[in-house]
Amino acid sequence: MKLPHIKVEVEYREEETGAPGKVSPALIVGFGLHWAWVYLFMFNGQYILYPEADSMQLLLSATSGIFHAVALLLYAVFLKQARQLFDTLEHIRRNRVIAAGLVACATLLCMAGNAVPTGPLAALLFVAAGIASGVGSAMLLMSFGVSFSICDLPTIALCTALSIVVSALVFALTLIVSSVVAPVGALLCLVLPFAELLCLNKCSADLVDKLEFAFLTMPVRTASFAARLGVPSIIFGVLLGILRCCALTGPLLDVLLSEGSAENTFAFSTFAASLFACAALIMAMLTLRKSRNFAFRVLVPLIAVLLVTLCTPYGTDGTFRCFALFGSYFMLEACLWVMYADIAQSYRVSAFTTFGFGHGLLSAGSLAGFLMLQPGGLLEAVSAEPMMLALVGLIALTLGVATLPNGAEMRSTLIRGRFCPLLDDQTDLEELMSGEGAANEPSIEEAIAPMPSDKPTVSSAPNAIPEGAIPAAQESPEQKAGRFKRKCAAVADTFLLSRKETEVLFLLAKGRNSAAIQEALYISAGTANTHMRHIYRKLDVHSQHELIDLVESMVVD
Incomplete structure (x- = not known):
């Protein structure tokens, strides 16, 4: 008996794989070191x-916690006034x-406070x-x-998933080393x-x-944007503060200290x-990469299961x-970080606005959760009662997920038809578009040969800028380069x-x-091709020739 031969063919489509581009090791290690310092300084400084x-x-x-939250919120609220602080490299x-x-100075101040008698000076x-x-x-x-x-x-x-492992590894190694030679832990906190x-x-x-276009971003309706992003951030922040406090204070800490194994248990x-959180986030990315807030759909149920256990x-x-x-x-913190970064990159909202409101209110909520567990606080009994901790955690998870913004809600907060709030006058536009470095960029006429266009003009698009007074033929190379960048920005805003x-x-x-891109x-090559396909689909063009025609037809100042 001859069995039929079945041939299975799998079509590989880059735009559906969600494969990451070139991953920066420096970003992973640096971000991991940042959180390691936070854990060491805030979580285990007393040791x-x-x-x-x-x-x-x-x-x-x-x-x-107060000054961390305030500093982040100030970034978002006073973005325009503070632009001189980050206007050049x-x-x-x-x-x-x-x-x-400042961070290293904080470590030295803590060591000095520990060296003096407890009192006003300390x-x-x-x-x-x-x-x-x-x-x-x-x-x-x-x-x-x-x-x-x-x-x-x-x-x-x-990058977020791998940075979690880096942070935990540095945290664990520092705890183990400091349990043997205490000054080494403080020295590492200074070096990190x-x-x-x-x-x-x-x-x-x-x-x-x-x-x-790093600083050419979409403006937002501030109150609406802060509300959409801030409500779930505060709710999840309260839960983060509770989890952090319960992990390192209360009855659990007393048991570990009595057993003399606090450092080793924390480290392990x-x-x-x-590792568990890293694997879960990577699996979520591979399976649900097309979904908005995909990480929450997988990791929130896992968090709920861990709390119930x-x-x-x-327990x-x-x-x-x-x-x-x-x-x-770790999983909840990773979910929120991925969401903030995704909002900033998907809608071109300023990172200062997104992380300022998002992580600023998250920090405020975390501080509130931490204070609620202190003696006399609203949730003082939670750290001693696993049932109450699980109940509070499930309620916070439910409310947080219910208030997460979807794509339509985030798009409703964008102000279409304008440039970034930083560029609210012609002087700012000229500084960005025709400033230092722009003179070395070829204009679109120099970069490519003129091509006839059969596409209709998009000068009536919502964000098209009125035609300037200077004819294109009389523009200097710097003005042509600036006008070309404004055309590209106008296309990006429109679509x-x-x-x-x-x-x-x-x-x-x-x-x-593609190679030059x-x-x-x-x-990577796959990521570049994926972005090109996405651009063609959004602009409804089918070739680079048509894309160039579309950019040329955009009328700007």
Whole structure:
């Protein structure tokens, strides 16, 4: 008997695989080092930096949380007024150095506070440490937000997942080393910000500094945008604060300390939880990459399951309880970071606005959750009652997911037909479009040969800018280059292209091929082709020739 031969063919389509582009190791390591410092400084400072001043933990955490949230919100609210702080690469790098210095200074202040007797002077030193750590960590976090916001969604998810493992590994190793030689833990806390700074400068040079439209973003209706993003951020933030506090304080910590295994248990449980969270996020990215907020659809049920298991006999084991709490914390934090970065890159909303409102309100909610568990707080009994912890966690997860914004709601917050709020006058436009560096860019007439167009003009599009007074034939090369960039920006606004798609559009309109785009934007061949297909589909064109015609037909000032 001869069995039929069945041949199975699988068609590989790059745009459906969600394959990430070139992943920046510097971004992964630097972001992981940032969170490792947060865990060491905020979570376990009483063991590493100031073991004799446990009473100051609440003061330090509250001060740092307040100033961290305020600093992030100030980025979003006063974006236009603060633009001189990041208008050049030199200023941006200077700000990062200041931020790393503040974070290192916070560590030194904590060590000094631990060396003096408990009293007003010690309290003053810990308050100063909280202020320095809150502001410095907010500045560094915002820099990472800018780098993440120009990546495609699969790359964002993969970098976030791997950075969780890096942060947990550094955290675990520092705890183990400091349990043997205590000063080494404090020394590592001093070194981490500067190692993070090196990684941040490297990933920014690869991903951000070469972009043409990095600061040309879509304006938003501030109140509506903050409400859409802020409500779930506050709810999830409260849960994060509760999980963080329950993992490292209360009855669990007392049990671990009595057994003399706190450092080893924290190290093992944290690293195991990070591997679990990393694998879950990567699997979510591979299976549900087309869905908005895909990470929540997979990871939130896993978080709920881990919280419920705390009510079972397994929840009485200290190691498993640490694993469940840390795993829930890592997965929820990763979901929110991916969402913020995806919103910033998909809709070209400023990273300062997105992470300012999003992570700023998340930090405020986290601080509120932490304070609710303190003696006399609203949820004081939660840390001692697994059933109550699971119930509060499930309620917060349900409310948070119910208030997550969908694509239509986010698009409704965008202001179409204008450039970025930073560019609210002609002087700003000329500085960006015809400033230093623009003179070296060829105009569209120089980049490609003129081609006849049979497509209708799009000068009536919602964001088309009125024709300028200077005829095109009389424009200088700098003015032509600026006008070309404004045409590309107008097309990107009209068809709502993402950040990376806008950069690819600019290079396509200049006549560049796929290889040149890959080199210029630090992306893989598959990612470049995927972006090109997405652009053609959104613009309803079928060739580079038609795309160039469309850009040429856009009437701008």
